Amino acid sequence: KLSGVGHVDFINSIWYRRTFTLPENWKDKRVILHFEAVDYSTEVWINGKSVGTHEGGYSSFSFDITGTLTAGENVIIVCADDDVRSELQPAGKQSYWYASAGCSYTRTTGIWQTVWLEAVPKTYIEKLKITPDLENGKVNILATINGPSEDLKLAGKAMLDGEVVGEASVSISAGIANTTISIAE
Secondary structure (H helix, E strand, C coil): CCCCCCCCCCCCEEEEEEEEECCHHHCCCEEEEEECCEECEEEEEECCEEEEEEECCCCCEEEECHHHCCCCEEEEEEEEECCHHHCCCCCCCECCCCCCECCEECCCCEECCCEEEEEECCCEEEEEEEEEEHHHCEEEEEEEEECCCCCCEEEEEEEECCEEEEEEEEECECCEEEEEEECCC
């Protein structure tokens, strides 16, 4: 319903078109377009140029669209292909019939989760994985850095009840930073 389509019949392909203008203070930043979920196979164009594809109806994805943007109005087009009856893709609990039946529900096609634009610096943390190692009193941090990363360090602090219980810093090498913070007893 949020997409404005509101049609629950079988839709093998659906297209969306929207325009947007970037705020002036985003001028020197990279712009990331995020999709929380689109069912099922998606291609996205910005100003007529394909910025990427994604397959999967339940996972989030994003594209750096900086190189396709223009001053003023920009056009985004999204195509989502979703043939739930093909048996070539996961259908979850979506109904293969026209109506809900048993534990199968009315279908969800196309954009069904939040979509947003984000302005980030030229160098930013693209992925961050934090894994606690309680047995050894440590926290492992793995960061993927996107953009120029020369002379950069990743610093982390572990805190408990507002108190710093451990900290570490590591230089970034080839866009990856991997460090372990030992937590004080």
